[in-house]
Amino acid sequence: MNRILSTLARALLLGAALAAGGAHAQTATTPPADDALYQQLGAQPGLVKLVDDFMVRLLADPRMNPFFKDVDQAHVKAELVTQFCEVSGGPCRRKGPDMKQAHAGMDINKNNFNALVEVLQQAMQAQGIAFTTQNKLLAKLAPMHRDIINTP
Ligand code: HEM
CATH class of the missing domain: 1.10.490.10 (Globins)
Incomplete structure (x- = not known):
């Protein structure tokens, strides 16, 4: 459950970073498992x-x-x-x-x-x-x- 929540949290953060449209989006990618x-x-x-x-x-x-x-x-x-x-x-x-x-x-x-x-x-x-x-x-x-x- 924690893993699902943290994956969800990362997805939300990534979405927010992409929406902000900054160069920061590139550093917010999720590392492969x-x-x-x-x-x-x-x-x-x-x-x-x-x-x-x-x-x-x-x-x-x-x-x-x-x-x-x-x-x-x-x-x-x-x-x-x-x-x-x-x-x-x-x-x-x-x-x-x-x-x-x-x-x-x-x-x-x-x-x-x-x-x-x-x-x-x-x-x-x-x-x-x-x-x-x-x-x-x-x-x-x-x-x-x-x-x-x-x-x-
Ligand atoms: C690192 C050690 C162990 C691991 C990772 C492990 C893992 C598991 C898992 C995943 C199950 C299935 C549980 C379920 O979902 O129903 C299980 C059941 C069982 N384990 Fe272990 N076990 C370990 C050690 C032991 C030891 C030391 C014994 C006995 C000497 C044991 C006896 C059993 C028995 C008899 C069941 C079946 C229980 C039932 O269905 O009524 N296990 N074990």
């Missing part, structure tokens, strides 16, 4: 493949299976694709529950969190995603541990 990480992840097709494989691996991992065996896989995968797209600078905007709410019904500890990250790393590796790109995505997701880990 930085979607480099999204592109490095293979954009939408890359993210769909990554998340498909991620879910297969989550279900196959004995540490993660108890959490994921009964979930609506199609729904969770779609939410993950949208989330990874958004945090990597792509054009998606996730509207689902925030991370605290989404994980509130489960007891998730630090070890569980680290295990999920490990499985995500394996999935990225299997997709041939460069190590630096892997780390960039993980850096975007890591701060979410504050909302997701909810048990000691």
Whole structure:
């Protein structure tokens, strides 16, 4: 929402600058969005493949299976694709529950969190995603541990 508002605000400012007709209009252009990480992840097709494989691996991992065996896989995968797209600078905007709410019904500890990250790393590796790109995505997701880990 903030992003939409700030985009709107920039559009209004640009409009005002253009209406003023001054040379200032040239300096008021909106910079292009930085979607480099999204592109490095293979954009939408890359993210769909990554998340498909991620879910297969989550279900196959004995540490993660108890959490994921009964979930609506199609729904969770779609939410993950949208989330990874958004945090990597792509054009998606996730509207689902925030991370605290989404994980509130489960007891998730630090070890569980680290295990999920490990499985995500394996999935990225299997997709041939460069190590630096892997780390960039993980850096975007890591701060979410504050909302997701909810048990000691
Ligand atoms: C950086 C780490 C994580 C991210 C980015 C993440 C992201 C997400 C997202 C986007 C959803 C979909 C929520 C929705 O819209 O319904 C979800 C659901 C879920 N997450 Fe996570 N998650 C993370 C860590 C974990 C961990 C550590 C566990 C458990 C060990 C976990 C277990 C689940 C389960 C079981 C669901 C499905 C809940 C349901 O549909 O009932 N997640 N997660």
